[in-house]
Amino acid sequence: MSVTVVLGSQWGDEGKGKLVDILSAQVDICARCAGGNNAGHTIVAPIGPDLIRTKFGFHLLPCGLINPECVGLIGSGVVVHVPSFFEELDALQAKGLDCSNRLFISDRAHLVFDFHQIVDGLKEVELGGSSIGTTKKGIGPAYSAKASRSGLRVHHLFNHEQFAQKFRKIVEGRFKRYGHFEYDTEGEIVRYKALAERLKPYVIDSVVYLHQALAAKKRILVEGANALMLDLDFGTYPYVTSSSTTIGGVCTGLGIPPKAIGKTIGVVKAYTTRVGGGPFPTEALDEYGDRLQNIGQEWGVTTGRKRRCGWLDLVVLKHSTLVNGYDAINITKLDVLDTFEKINVGVQYIVDGKELAGFPADLDLLARVEVKYVTLPGWQSSIENCTTYEELPEACKKYVQFIEEHLGVPVEWIGVGPGRESMLHKQV
Numbered sequence: 001m002s003v004t005v006v007l008g009s010q011w012g013d014e015g016k017g018k019l020v021d022i023l024s025a026q027v028d029i030c031a032r033c034a035g036g037n038n039a040g041h042t043i044v045a046p047i048g049p050d051l052i053r054t055k056f057g058f059h060l061l062p063c064g065l066i067n068p069e070c071v072g073l074i075g076s077g078v079v080v081h082v083p084s085f086f087e088e089l090d091a092l093q094a095k096g097l098d099c100s101n102r103l104f105i106s107d108r109a110h111l112v113f114d115f116h117q118i119v120d121g122l123k124e125v126e127l128g129g130s131s132i133g134t135t136k137k138g139i140g141p142a143y144s145a146k147a148s149r150s151g152l153r154v155h156h157l158f159n160h161e162q163f164a165q166k167f168r169k170i171v172e173g174r175f176k177r178y179g180h181f182e183y184d185t186e187g188e189i190v191r192y193k194a195l196a197e198r199l200k201p202y203v204i205d206s207v208v209y210l211h212q213a214l215a216a217k218k219r220i221l222v223e224g225a226n227a228l229m230l231d232l233d234f235g236t237y238p239y240v241t242s243s244s245t246t247i248g249g250v251c252t253g254l255g256i257p258p259k260a261i262g263k264t265i266g267v268v269k270a271y272t273t274r275v276g277g278g279p280f281p282t283e284a285l286d287e288y289g290d291r292l293q294n295i296g297q298e299w300g301v302t303t304g305r306k307r308r309c310g311w312l313d314l315v316v317l318k319h320s321t322l323v324n325g326y327d328a329i330n331i332t333k334l335d336v337l338d339t340f341e342k343i344n345v346g347v348q349y350i351v352d353g354k355e356l357a358g359f360p361a362d363l364d365l366l367a368r369v370e371v372k373y374v375t376l377p378g379w380q381s382s383i384e385n386c387t388t389y390e391e392l393p394e395a396c397k398k399y400v401q402f403i404e405e406h407l408g409v410p411v412e413w414i415g416v417g418p419g420r421e422s423m424l425h426k427q428v
Contacts, residue, residue: 002214002217002218002219002220002260002262003214003220003221003222003250003256003260003261003262003263004023004027004219004220004221004222004262004263004264004265005221005222005224005247005250005261005263005264005265006019006020006023006221006222006223006224006265006267006330007224007227007228007245007246007247007250007264007265007266007267007324007326008224008225008226008227008228008230008245008266008267009227009228009266009267009268009316009317009320009321009324009326009329010227010228010229010268010269010272010273010274010313010316010317010320011227011229011230011236011272011273011274011275011278011280012226012227012229012230012274012275013040013227013269013273013274013275013298013307014227014267014268014269014332015267015269015332015333015415016041016223016224016267017041017042017043017058017063017223018041018043018332018415018420018423019265019267019330019332019413019423020041020062020063020064020221020223021043021045021063021064021066021067021420022413022420022423023064023221024063024064024066024067024070024221025067025069025070026219027064027070027219027220027221028069028070028071028213028218028219028220029064029070029071029072029073029210029213029218029219029220029221030062030063030064030065030070030071030072030073030220030221030222030223031062031072031073031074031075031210031220031221031222031223031254032060032061032062032072032073032074032075032078032222032223032225032253033075033077033078033222033223033224033225033249033250033252033253033254034075034077034078034224034225034226034243034244034245034249034250034253035078035079035139035225035226035241035243035245036060036078036079036080036081036112036137036138036139036142036225037059037060037081037084037085037088037112037137037139038059038137038139038225038226038241039058039059039060039225039226040057040058040059041057041058041059041063042055042056042057042058043055043056043058043063043066043420044056044418044419044420045066045420047095047096047097048096052096054095054096054097056092056095056097057088057091058088059084059088060074060078060080060081060084060085060088061074061085061088061089061092061099061103062074062223063223064221064223065092065097065099065102065103066097068097068098070102070221071102071103071104072099072102072103072104073103073104073105073106073206073209073210074104074105074106074109075106075109075206075253075254075255076106076108076109076206076207076253076254076255077109077243077244077249077252077253077254078106078109078225078253079109079110079111079112079138079139079142079143079146079243080105080109080110080111080112080154081111081112081113081117081137081138082111082157082192082195082199083114083195084112085105085199086195086198089103103202104202104203104204104206104209105154105199105202105203105204105206106154106203106204106205106206106207107153107154107155107203107204107205107206108153108154108155108206108207109153109154110142110143110145110146110151110152110153110154111142111151111152111153111154111156111157112137112138112139112142113138113142113152113167113188114138114183114188115138115171115174115181115183115188116138116139116141116142116145117136117137117138117141118138118181118183119138119141119174119178120136120137120138120139120140120141121136122178122181139241139242139243140241140242142242143242143243144242145170150170150173152166152167152170154199154203155203157192157195157196157199158196158200158203160193160196163189163192163196164189167185167188167189167192168185168189171183171185206254206255207255210254210255210256211255211256214256214260222250222254224245224249224250225243225245226241226243226245227245227320228245228246228319228320228323228324229274229316229319229320230245231244231245231246231249231323232244232245233246234246234319234323236278236279236363236366237361237363239276239277239278239279239363240278246323246324247261247264247323247324247325263327263328264324264325264326264327264328265326265327265328265329265330265412265413266317266320266321266324266326266328266329266330266409267329267330267332268312268317268329268330268331268332268403269312269331269332269333270312270331270332270333270334270336270337270399271292271296271309271310271311271312271333271336271337272309272310272311272312272313272316273292273296273298273307273308273309273310274307274308275305275306275307275308276305278363279363279366279367280308280310281313281315281316281346281349281366281369281371282310282311282312282313282344282346282371283308283309283310284309284310284311288311288340288344289308289309289310290309291339291340292309292310292336293306293307293309295336295339296309296333296336311343311344311345311346311373312343312344312345312346312403313346313371314345314346314347314403314406314407315346315347315348315349315356315358315359315371316346316359317403317406317407318358318359318406318407319358319359321407321408321409322358326407326409327409328409328410328411328412328413328428329403329404329407329409329410329411329412329413330411330412330413330414330415331400331403331411331413331414331415332415333415334383334396334399334400334414334415334416335382335383335384335415335416335417335422337378337379337399338378338379338380338381338382338383338384339378339380340378340380341377341378341380342375342376342377342378343375343376343377343378343399344373344374344375344376345373345374345375345376345402345403346371346372346373347372347373347374347406348371348372349366349369349370349371349372350369350370350371350372351365351368351369351370355372356369374402376395376398376399376402377395377398378395379392379393379394379395379396379399381393383396383416383417384416384417384422386416386424387424388424389414389424389426389427392414392416392424400414400426410426410428411426411428412425412426412428413425413426414426
């Protein structure tokens with residue numbers, strides 16, 4: 001059981017990248033299993049012989065690459081926009097991060113094309129006032145093509161004539177569906193011939209690669225994208241992403257069995273945020289929401305959009321824990337709450353005077369819930385310089401313990417500041 005999995009437990013943007021960065025120093029392979037370049041992690045790390053602190057933006061590539069001994073793998077469940085793959089890779093290497101001979105991509109991964117991105121925007125226009133609020137990176141249309149068995153995969157790039165034939169047919173189908181939008185089909189075919197040549201050294205049979213690694217007792221870290229509440233099945237559908245963001249998506253996205261997974265860590269922001277449309281029961285549409293937004297610098301790495309902010313929602317986290325079976329929790333951005341005199345935590349959803357048993361599937365029902373809060377005292381002091389759990393203020397530790405007791409899962413990691421070093425490890 002040499003696979004450790006890091007998953008988002010809320011609506012994304014929990015800060016998964018920092019824990020993946022820390023853990024990847026102890027593993028041989030860091031793998032992505034789902035999503036595309038709609039994900040976003042910012043990592044600040046010392047680079048080069050002079051150890052210069054450098055900021056890196058990851059979107060499609062596994063952020064475990066920040067550690068020079070770690071191999072990055074983009075699995076079969078990921079959808080890949082090849083131009084963005086190279087744009088991101090070139091940007092990392094330009095900042096001094098050498099990824100030579102340690103970045104691979106599954107030959108079964110589906111491809112995202114520019115026409116998918118155009119269609120993504122057109123679909124949002126069709127939805128009008130009820131738009132989902134996607135990143136318009138073409139992720140949804142690419143997964144739709146995959147599910148309708150009309151997608152193209154990485155391996156298709158290497159038979160150029162067959163690829164060109166299939167590509168023309170797919171684009172014609174999009175023209176019939178959405179009208180003739182501006183798109184240079186033949187120019188794209190030419191561009192992808194060159195891209196295929198450049199991509200070829202990175203492409204492998206990832207199922208064989210991972211199972212050979214497991215047999216050799218290699219340590220594998222899986223970097224989840226998005227989060228449980230954006231899952232296609234268990235999230236706030238239809239305000240979700242288009243892939244499986246759960247522990248199940250790890251198995252289907254990488255081709256590994258459940259018994260290979262040894263530990264699952266859920267990443268929990270100390271409060272709650274989400275971007276785009278959709279329900280958000282504990283959203284704080286007042287001064288507290290504004291304070292969380294400003295202190296937490298809550299805007300997206302990938303889109304630049306401001307995030308909606310609110311109090312921690314333990315109904316969401318209990319639902320998330322049931323589905324993913326977390327062995328441990330990583331609380332992030334706990335320091336954002338340093339100045340709050342009181343901290344609310346949502347613990348129950350009440351409808352017509354009765355508590356709901358879980359997080360409801362029906363968004364109309366969800367819109368009617370009254371959130372029951374427990375108010376905990378703030379610690380009103382900076383925790384950024386704390387280096388052990390024991391150094392945290394008592395009120396801060398009680399906040400952590402309240403979460404542990406409610407979820408029945410130990411908190412093992414606590415983020416107390418923006419730097420790589422600002423992560424406390426708590427014995428569990």
